[in-house]
């Protein structure tokens with residue numbers, strides 16, 4: 661059964677494994693630990709049974725929320741998990757009037773996911789990313 665819940669420290673090894681599998685610049689176990697402990701951050705996991713298959717990290721400041729990360733196990737992609745997770749996350753932070761995120765301009769899967777969840781392209785930031793160099797879209801949801 662698929663379920664989304666808030667992450668806890670016991671999830672840190674699973675989050676670190678997802679980071680390594682999903683990003684060229686993975687967050688270390690230590691950055692994940694300190695990130696999870698920050699009061700302005702909320703981390704969520706999507707589980708299939710008891711297996712963590714995806715996670716998302718959000719930072720909230722007053723009425724603004726920033727999606728810092730979303731990652732789905734490569735073997736579990738293309739089955740709607742990203743969408744289920746992001747929709748749950750959006751609902752879990754009802755105080756956020758505005759959502760923002762940055763995404764690599766060539767990340768077709770993420771762009772599609774974000775647009776399906778109501779984000780719109782706001783600004784194309786030239787050379788926003790390094791390693792590899794790439795433009796980034798700032799996307800926004802809400803006014």
Ligand SMILES: CC(C)(COP(=O)(O)OP(=O)(O)OC[C@H]1O[C@@H](n2cnc3c(N)ncnc32)[C@H](O)[C@@H]1OP(=O)(O)O)[C@@H](O)C(=O)NCCC(=O)NCCS
Nearest residue numbers: 682729730731732737738739740741742743769770772773
């Ligand atoms: C981006 C990511 C989270 C999507 O997760 P997912 O579980 O595969 O996404 P879903 O199955 O829920 O699909 C969501 C939408 O994206 C589309 N999509 C998914 N993979 C796609 C791909 N490779 N190319 C084009 N569209 C794609 C789906 O078709 C769906 O759109 P639809 O409803 O119009 O059909 C996943 O690819 C991932 O973890 N990527 C690596 C990490 C990353 O880049 N994160 C984002 C930046 S932090």
